[in-house]
Amino acid sequence: xxxxxxxxxxxxxxxRELQDDGRMTNVELSRRVGISAPPCLRRVKRLExxxxxxxxxxxxxxxxxxxxxxxxxLVGLNRQSEVDLKAFADRTRGWPIVRSxxxxxxxxxxxxxxxxxxxxxxxxxxxxxxxxSPNVDTxxxxxxxxxxxxxxxxxx
Amino acid sequence: xxxxxxxxxxxxxxxRELQDDGRMTNVELSRRVGISAPPCLRRVKRLExxxxxxxxxxxxxxxxxxxxxxxxxLVGLNRQSEVDLKAFADRTRGWPIVRSxxxxxxxxxxxxxxxxxxxxxxxxxxxxxxxxSPNVDTxxxxxxxxxxxxxxxxxx
DNA sequence: GTGAATGCGCAAGATTCTTGCGCGAGTCCC
DNA sequence: GGGACTCGCGCAAGAATCTTGCGCATTCAC
Numbered sequence: 360x361x362x363x364x365x366x367x368x369x370x371x372x373x374x375r376e377l378q379d380d381g382r383m384t385n386v387e388l389s390r391r392v393g394i395s396a397p398p399c400l401r402r403v404k405r406l407e408x409x410x411x412x413x414x415x416x417x418x419x420x421x422x423x424x425x426x427x428x429x430x431x432x433l434v435g436l437n438r439q440s441e442v443d444l445k446a447f448a449d450r451t452r453g454w455p456i457v458r459s460x461x462x463x464x465x466x467x468x469x470x471x472x473x474x475x476x477x478x479x480x481x482x483x484x485x486x487x488x489x490x491x492s493p494n495v496d497t498x499x500x501x502x503x504x505x506x507x508x509x510x511x512x513x514x515x
Numbered sequence: 516x517x518x519x520x521x522x523x524x525x526x527x528x529x530x531r532e533l534q535d536d537g538r539m540t541n542v543e544l545s546r547r548v549g550i551s552a553p554p555c556l557r558r559v560k561r562l563e564x565x566x567x568x569x570x571x572x573x574x575x576x577x578x579x580x581x582x583x584x585x586x587x588x589l590v591g592l593n594r595q596s597e598v599d600l601k602a603f604a605d606r607t608r609g610w611p612i613v614r615s616x617x618x619x620x621x622x623x624x625x626x627x628x629x630x631x632x633x634x635x636x637x638x639x640x641x642x643x644x645x646x647x648s649p650n651v652d653t654x655x656x657x658x659x660x661x662x663x664x665x666x667x668x669x670x671x
Numbered sequence: 672g673t674g675a676a677t678g679c680g681c682a683a684g685a686t687t688c689t690t691g692c693g694c695g696a697g698t699c700c701c
Numbered sequence: 702g703g704g705a706c707t708c709g710c711g712c713a714a715g716a717a718t719c720t721t722g723c724g725c726a727t728t729c730a731c
Contacts, residue, residue: 377573381537413574415537419669448663460664463657501619507604508616513575
């Protein structure tokens, strides 16, 4: 894990622009941040090499691809030993419906971000896979109605 | 909102590759999906034009940028009329700590994905901004310990 | 003042993007 | 069947971009 980065204003502009459009050409990016293309490319490469930019991803339109149900699941376990936590984390990676997952502290132990083609598929997953999984105590679900904000993870 | 797309195997390969590396060159992409560059570029453009690919985004390393606290907040409102829901949704857009937000159904009305530089900043936000916001009834927070899965939103 | 370090911009070759065009496979209607 | 049409691929060439090396200006420390 890298040390806290020291970034100047241009670096922050680059990060903001690439969060907004990760496929922007380097020429366009350099124009927007106010330097010429070669040093701009070197800055981007440095940000990638230092792990500040972790990756680039295309964001897809789930409903257009037949995925109409987005939901969150808060999962509580009976036992929270390191072995138990790791076992459940491993299990989440084997479930395609679970698109991302976090280990959390609070009333629950895991937060799952889920995606399914329809409500039936999601309910079947919750009942037959999630709730009936070993060591799972409680499952609370929140079906999303619509997303009201979607900014990048790190602001400005 | 577009009609359900009809995509062939090559389109799905393209979507998978661009979810994995959204900044891949078209030449490399075409090599991976097994067609030449021009038709590959035309397919990507079509996927973008139809809104199936919504955007490209650089994913940043939050801790390296001094953002050590990632949390989820489940917010329940006193009144859930359309006006009330819209008012709270608008409010979330004005909070930089809230990076993304969903309107949900279930025990709560909104799910907030939050990012803060430290625990104190996050707690101040919850107490002085979120809990004390008009019409907010309940706030349950789940601090993330670590992310255990992070796939793209739509699989394969 | 001087030397080292940093980071910019210029320039040129390599690579990629982008467009128009021709060709072959599949389909539909006669 | 046969002909016209549609669709999507690949080739090719010019435009744009990427990538690298290099020279120069600024800054900092000594």
